[in-house]
Amino acid sequence: MAHRRTKLLFLLCAICYSLNAIAGKSYYDILQVSKSASEEQLKKAYRKLALKYHPDKNQGNEEANKKFAEINNVYEVLSDSEKRNIYDRYGEEGLKQHAASGGRGSGMGMNVNDIFSSFFGGGSMEEEEERIVKGDDVIVELDVSLEDLYMGGSLKVWREKNVLKPAPGKRRCNCRNEIYHRQIGPGMFQQMTEQVCEQCPNVKYVREGYFITVDIEKGMQDGQEVSFYEDGEPVVDGESGDLRFRIRTAPHDLFRREGIDLHTTVTLTLVQALVGFEKTIKHLDEHLVNISAKGITKPKEVRKFKGEGMPLHMSTKKGDLYVTFEVLFPTSLTEDQKTKIKETLG
Incomplete structure (x- = not known):
């Protein structure tokens, strides 16, 4: 079993060596962190994903194994300040040129086993998961305007949560056990387990708020x-849970979103519907879309304007805009108007 696991890890290393580019997503997206993430945030994100996609937990799952190799490759770059700076400024092409000029490029020299072991002390994935006590995840539904979803943006959100603070006194803790070996004779050693500490400073929960x-x-x-x-949410002697903002499109006065397409309704007068009209729509980024027509427009008629929909996430592709035309009929007509209409249309 150990031999097969070693072979698997070497195979994953080989995959990482060949990953010259990770298409579609930035390195920060792969680790699920912002571009401004600190070293500690990178470590925490890597740790979480490495446990999730570890081959021991996903035996026979080729996609999970590829994902594990991918996040190790990415972390190897972002955890190195020099390579991270090159990537931020010049992208993957800069990493390739850095490697070609004699530097260690993206994924070069990386050892999946070394990276994983540096976090988890050489223990198995199952042992590590059992040791970690996690607080509750907090999921917040976040209403986001169509404008921000169309152009990108940022929202400041007020967050209140419990924070662990020092408190008077001592308490029993869940400190780890440390394993060491003691020599009891020539060539003979005894494995010993010792609790690192028996008591820790006391703590209390304090409610704090921040943006x-x-x-x-x-x-x-x-x-x-x-x-x-x-x-x-924090937990004593463990790791806090995660805070996750779940995107929800906020209602818009003009547009309705369906996937990557946009829908809107435009009302025309009866005259405009019959003889044509000149009209534009102000889009989400305020550019104008010409929806003019020279011919007859029927009530409930739908016209498609290609490429005027929402952008596809992490792509240059855009959806389409569908305009439904409503025709506003007059509520009454004079006898003279009726006569003229009959003469014209009769």
Whole structure:
């Protein structure tokens, strides 16, 4: 079993060596952190994902194994200040040139086993998960305007949560056990287990509030989440849960979103519907869309304007805009008007 696991890890390393580019997503998206993430935030994000996609937990799952290799490759770059700076300024092409000029490029020299073991002390994934006590995750439904979802933006959100603070006195804690070996004779050793500490300083929960900036990316869909690792509910002698903002499109006065398409309704007078009209719609970024027509427009007629919908997340592709035309009929006509209409249309 150990031999097969070692072979699997070497295979994953080989996959990482060949990952010259990770298409579709930025390195920060893969680790689910913001571009301004601190070193500690990167570590926490890596730790969480490495446990989730570890091959021991996903045996026979090729996609999970690829994901595990991918996040190790990404973390190897972002945890190195020099390579992270190159990536931020020049992207993956800059990493390739850095490697070609003699530097360690993206994924080069990386060892999945070394990275994983540096976090988890060489223990198995199951042992690590059993040792970690996690607080509750907090999920917040976040209403986001169509404008921010179309162009990208950021929202400041007020957050209140329990924070652990020092308190008088001591308490029993869940400190880890430390394993060491003691020599009891020539070539003979005894394995010993010792609790690192028996008591810890006491703590208490204090309610605190602060603003969090949530970055909204262009084209994000309902149900997608922006995660802040270990910013959920805390727990004594363990890790805090995560704070997850779940995207929800806020109602808009003009447009209605369906996936990557936009829908709107435009009302025409009867004259405009019959003889044509000149009209534009102000889009979400305030550019004008020409919806003019020269011919007859029927009530409930729908016209498609290609490429005028929502952007697809992490892509240059855009959906379409569908305009439904309503025709406003007059509530009454004079006899003279009736006569003229009959003469014209009869």
